[in-house]
Amino acid sequence: MIREQLHNVLEEIPEHVTLVAVSKTKPVSAIEEAYAAGQRHYGENKVQELVEKAEQLPKDIHWHLIGHLQSNKVKYIAPFVALIHSVDSLKLLLEINRQAAKNNRVIPVLLQFHIAQEETKFGFSFEEIRELLNSDEFKNASNIRIDGVMGMASFTDDEALIRKEFKLLKTYFDELKSTFFSEKNHFSICSMGMSGDYKIAIEEGSTMIRVGSSIFGSR
Numbered sequence: 420m421i422r423e424q425l426h427n428v429l430e431e432i433p434e435h436v437t438l439v440a441v442s443k444t445k446p447v448s449a450i451e452e453a454y455a456a457g458q459r460h461y462g463e464n465k466v467q468e469l470v471e472k473a474e475q476l477p478k479d480i481h482w483h484l485i486g487h488l489q490s491n492k493v494k495y496i497a498p499f500v501a502l503i504h505s506v507d508s509l510k511l512l513l514e515i516n517r518q519a520a521k522n523n524r525v526i527p528v529l530l531q532f533h534i535a536q537e538e539t540k541f542g543f544s545f546e547e548i549r550e551l552l553n554s555d556e557f558k559n560a561s562n563i564r565i566d567g568v569m570g571m572a573s574f575t576d577d578e579a580l581i582r583k584e585f586k587l588l589k590t591y592f593d594e595l596k597s598t599f600f601s602e603k604n605h606f607s608i609c610s611m612g613m614s615g616d617y618k619i620a621i622e623e624g625s626t627m628i629r630v631g632s633s634i635f636g637s638r
């Protein structure tokens with residue numbers, strides 16, 4: 420079941436798009452099934468759940484933290500996390516930098532933008548990012564690497580609205596790329612698209628989709 424659903428999603432996405440299988444709330448056995456089918460990137464939105472699963476599963480899995488992250492929890496994932504999608508404050512970014520240094524590594528992160536109409540979604544505005552990237556604190560943070568942007572569209576049936584929000588995120592990505600990261604090849608990730616909207620996201624330039632229920636079933 421999981422294997423088939425995984426393949427159905429993979430069949431629909433072009434090669435340049437990375438699939439992060441969102442395994443939150445699902446048991447280790449579900450991940451093992453997808454792992455056996457070849458899937459290596461997994462996304463979790465809670466630190467404790469991510470750590471517990473990582474301990475039980477093969478070490479070549481790339482673990483993505485996709486949910487809101489509290490600064491005091493960064494230390495638990497800093498030794499091994501592959502990518503943090505949900506950086507939404509300078510304070511959090513600096514704590515990731517501090518914990519990465521302690522672990523002698525560079526942690527790749529994405530800047531989360533607020534693109535949805537809804538008030539509740541976390542994320543920066545473009546002005547805030549511009550300020551952050553120009554700050555000395557950021558320039559001195561040598562143990563983080565900004566690999567791109569992430570955003571979530573509104574939870575709605577209104578396809579035109581979803582498309583507009585993804586377009587906006589892609590504009591932000593392009594603008595940051597040309598202004599701040601033109602010589603940085605690693606700045607290449609536009610993380611957008613979930614089960615309900617990843618096809619639209621890919622049409623609008625997504626390079627990384629985060630898909631849970633279409634692979635593992637509803638939660």
Ligand SMILES: *Cc1c(COP(=O)(O)O)cnc(C)c1O
Binds near residue numbers: 485631
């Ligand atoms: C849960 C979650 C997803 C996956 O959602 P599905 O609709 O199950 O595909 C993607 N991104 C984030 C940030 C999430 O929290």
